[in-house]
Amino acid sequence: MASSPKLTLKSGSPLPDGTDYRRLVGSLQYLAFTRLDISYAVNRLFKFMHRPTEAHCQAAKRVLRYLAGTTTHDIFFAAKNNLNLHAYSDADWAGESDDYVSTNAYIVYMGTHPVSWSAKKQKTVARSSTEAEYRAVANTSAELRWICNLLSELGVHKQVVPIVYCDNVGATFLCANLVFHSRMKHIALDYDFARGQIQQGQLRVCHVNTKDQLADALTKPLSRTQFLHLRNKIGVSPGPPS
Known part of the structure; x- marks a missing residue:
């Protein structure tokens, strides 16, 4: 686009x-x-x-x-792949010029393979980029929790705590900081959901440089060069000859 x-x-x-x-x-x-x-x-x-x-x-x-x-492009799933989960979470704050609602996206990886992804508008207008990014992290953590429960039912027990990579410093600090900021009281539900998983050792949220944010391709239109770069990174590439 x-x-x-x-x-x-x-x-x-x-x-x-x-x-x-x-x-x-x-x-x-x-x-x-x-x-x-x-x-x-x-x-x-x-x-x-x-x-x-x-x-x-x-x-x-x-x-x-x-x-x-x-x-010929597709997602290639190798036979040898670890089962550790990690995800990239991103939000385009007030990216909609019609209603100023943010678009959030995530890509969940099992090892090096993308297994779940989403790109959709948030339900309400975010008053700050931190709020928009934090809501995106909450949505990502909910998806990770569902995948973890599914793997557990299948008898697959993960060895490493899932990691969510977020390129917003404020949202990353908010996940780690147990002191709830007064300006974030209106998103208490999302905060408690993500914080509970972090305190129980079920989730980690880490900061990642914007240039390495793979979910960026699912939140906004990009230049051709940037889009092609991220397309290869997220796992869509020419398939092997049949």
């Missing part, structure tokens, strides 16, 4: 019939189950289903052109 200009509800002129657009985006949703590199673009296009425009249609066709040029 082009990094500029940003798509909005008012971009372009409305389509006389949005049926084809809705069918296309609906089909792309199924593909996003196995191609996490298009998760953000599909999530973005889905927001315009009720009133698609020419600009939205061109953006959807851009995704098709990208897919047509990467038909």
